[in-house]
Amino acid sequence: METFILIIAGIYQEKGDLHYDGEDVSQLAHAWQCGQLAKINGASPQLQLAAWLHDIGHLLSKKEGTPTIDAYDDHHEQTGGNYLAKIFSSDVAQPVLMHVLAKRYLVTTDPDYRGVLSQDSIRSLKLQGGEMNILECEEFIAHPYARDAISLRKWDELGKNPNWEMPAKVNAIAELCNLAESCL
Numbered sequence: 001m002e003t004f005i006l007i008i009a010g011i012y013q014e015k016g017d018l019h020y021d022g023e024d025v026s027q028l029a030h031a032w033q034c035g036q037l038a039k040i041n042g043a044s045p046q047l048q049l050a051a052w053l054h055d056i057g058h059l060l061s062k063k064e065g066t067p068t069i070d071a072y073d074d075h076h077e078q079t080g081g082n083y084l085a086k087i088f089s090s091d092v093a094q095p096v097l098m099h100v101l102a103k104r105y106l107v108t109t110d111p112d113y114r115g116v117l118s119q120d121s122i123r124s125l126k127l128q129g130g131e132m133n134i135l136e137c138e139e140f141i142a143h144p145y146a147r148d149a150i151s152l153r154k155w156d157e158l159g160k161n162p163n164w165e166m167p168a169k170v171n172a173i174a175e176l177c178n179l180a181e182s183c184l
C-alpha cells in the first residue's frame, strides 16, 4: 500500500502544476488549500485526505488543456473516487465520488451558491447535469456520505485562493504522504 502513496506523490509531483483556465490556482495548490480547510475545520484524517485528493481524477485523465472549454466532462469524480477506493476506505473515496453531486445539490437548494463557483465550475456544472430534480436531491441527501461530500464541496470552492501561499512543493507533497499513510 505504501507503493500507492509513492505513486500518488509522483502524480502530484509531475502534474500538480497543471492549471485550468478559469481557476486561480494550480491543482496542487488547490489540493493543499482544501486539505488545510478540512484540517482547520476539524475534519477526520480520512476527510482531510478526501479534500486533498478530490480532484486527483483530473490528474489521472489523459485529456490535455481545460476539458470544460471543449465541452468535455472528464468524470474526474468517478475516475478519482474509484482509484482511491482501491487503496483507502469509503471515508476517503465516497466524498470524492460525491463531490460533483454535492455541487449540483448545493446549486439547487441554495440560491446564492452558484455565485461562489469559479468560472471552470460553472462551465462544468452544465456538463455534469446542472441542477438536480427533487428525487435526485432526496436520494443525494439520504446517502450516508452526503454531509461529508457537502463539507468537501464548500472547501472546494474556498480552496482556490491565489493569495494563500503554499509551502514548497516538496513539503506540501510530504504533508500529503504523511496524511495518506495515517489513513491506510
Ligand SMILES: [Fe+2]
Binding pocket: 054, 055, 076, 099
Ligand atoms: Fe472536482
Ligand SMILES: [Fe+2]
Binding pocket: 030, 054, 055, 156
Ligand atoms: Fe476541486
